[in-house]
Amino acid sequence: MYDVVVIGGGPAGATAAEDLARSGHKVAMLDRAGRIKPCGGAVPPRLIKDFFIPDSQIVARITTARMISPTQRHVDIPIENGYVGMVDREHFDEFLRDRANDAGAMRLTGTFLRIERDSAGTHVLYRDKATGDTKQLTTRLIIGADGARSDVARAEVPGGDEIPYVIAYHEIIEAPAPTASYHPDRCDVIYDGAISPDFYGWVFPHGGQASVGMGTGIDGVDLKQATAALRESSGLAGCKTIRKEGAPIPLKPLPKWDNGTDVVLAGDAAGVVAPSSGEGIYYAMMGGRVAATAASACLATARPKDLQLARKLFMKEHGQVFRVLGAMQNAYYRSDERRERFVSLCHDVDVQRLTFEAYMNKKLVKARPLAHLKIGVKNLAHLTRLVSPLRT
Template identity: 55%
Template sequence: MQTDSETTAAASTAHWPAIFDVAVIGGGPSGAIAAEWLAARGRTVLLVDPGDRIKPCGGAIPCRTLEDFAITPDMLVARAHAARIIAPSGKAVEMRIGTAGYVGMVDRASFDPYLRDRAAAAGALRYTGRLEAITERAGEPLALTLSPSRKAAPGCGPAEVKARLVIGADGANSAVRRLMFSPADKPRYVFAYHEIIETPAVPDPTTFKADRCDVIYDGRISPDFYGWVFPHGGQVSVGCGSGIKGHDLRRATGALREAAGLDTARTIRREGAPLPLKPMGRWDNGRNVLLIGDAAGTVAPSSGEGIYYALQGGLLAAEAVDDCLRTGRTAALKTVRKRFMKAHGRVFLILGILQAVWYRSDRMREKFVTMCADPDVQRLTWESYLEKRITRRDPLAHLRVFLRDLKQLLTPAARQK
């Protein structure tokens, strides 16, 4: 749902600066938080977003997100205190968080406009539309050609604006990346699809719980990723992802709904989009453009988690852009990827290995779910997720997990109970 301030954003460009310090293309979590930070520090910021599309997203964020990025608690539509991992055989392992925290659930239909409103309140100007072209001339600011979207206010027309720097936060199919980077510069994708449905008034507790995220590892649902059933308060997100061409994601989602007892629930909306699963090797063009969020591929392998990483990438980008504007040193833009990967690269590497090893067949998925029953695995998994780093406490627990992991790899599936 679009907010009133978004649909009535100023259509006139008459009072805009002749040259913006920065144009942020894309008003999802990454772009909106970057625009807010820069505007709050006195930079002239243009935030461009079409406002007419909701990204397919499970909506999970660790509880620390609220404190780290000053997110108001009313943005949470649900709080999950457990995850149930389901194997191809139907075997299920419930992983409860305990007292360590919770997984917050947000609905992107309200969460993204909330972040864009925050940016506007900080002083960012907004244009409800799309980037069509960027013209670069030596010694001059970048010239951007914009066109209004169907959600633009009446009278909002095409616009030509100039900006010293551009932040591309416009998603996996980034126009900024396409216009300013080599065609070879793009992350690897899976395609994600989900359906937002009404939560039944009295759901069957054996198949669905309002405080639990279900994650389904089954080649019939996804041959290379996973399916999910995530609570959203009065709604539920049910979906799956796959990079395999020809895999019927809509049919798989129907199977998930039936298994969860949600097949007769009213469907509110359906959404699909590519989901990057590996950060790009370079996020800046060395001069005046920086990519962040899905445009740069900052979605965690294996889990597909992206909101927290998008928000943090947006703040890192804002700091680097401010430094570049202040000093004239374009090298500041390179620090964003370096700082992000220093903080999260180890997690991304481990999750990438996990996906490559355990997602490659149903036999391995079955072993993976068995491994998730281990108390050490559960504790370390939740600590790493909630703290957003690989915990270094209790090295003996890590050793035990490694040895059990190795045992699972070497034990034939037929011998496992």
């Protein structure tokens, strides 16, 4: 009998499993081996600090972000007083799983099949990867951390099958030497409807490699062709391709994260990817942490209602940021004219500073009310077309 079975071993599941194991709970972590999620790999300083990530996992340190408009105008934003760390998900996720295992979580490799219940308890059935046999884990609680199209969420949590998402696709390439269009210390974010009609494209350095990709929620968009066009425009068409990956990325937290009895969701399964930016690693790990907190409380009190703590704690800390980012995406991602205006706003020094202070510290900056007022006026002027999209 396990206290908790964690289904999924990405950043959310591995973090939940590690936290629970370090708290003295008997934990099993079930994960499918060999899957690498398409991801730019950016992690803020707060994640590195809060989750004790060693320097060995940081494959690049980004000091500039370049925003590129549909007309190929660009704004280079310096990242003051810090940097954006880059990780390679192939190695970072495995590091987190190993750390959970070292903390005492039982690591199992296989494919989740279903959840069954009887008088003996709650059972997780899975197909063991090594033998192909169907095996069973009996547990008191379950954390579903099995991704954006979570089988656990669809089967157990109301609304779990209705989560909005975009499809992300990227290609990992061998990084070239620095050129006019590529630099190993700079992330490029491309707001161009020819690349993505409703999201954005990216070129993110990973040390000796780079992630080049895009996302969209619109059916019929050829993700591979769009990425090929992005590589061509970025001068990366001739670089060797190492691997290609695609997966859904949710864009809105689910209204409910638990089933009221014995299941709580975490990470992409709960929808905790930031709107507008698509940032997910930090929020996945925080989602895993609050799921572990809720599970610990439920185990201590035997009150299923305590599973609601996961969503309450997360939204109390990050709900306002998600609402602001969601409003920004709705306002500026709908057309190339709006994207052009968004890049124009990025010329503003206050926009730059407040954006990256919020990104690095994971909270909205409220210390400079005059800067907020000025940004609000500029934002309104662009959205009401009182100024040219080429004006900063």
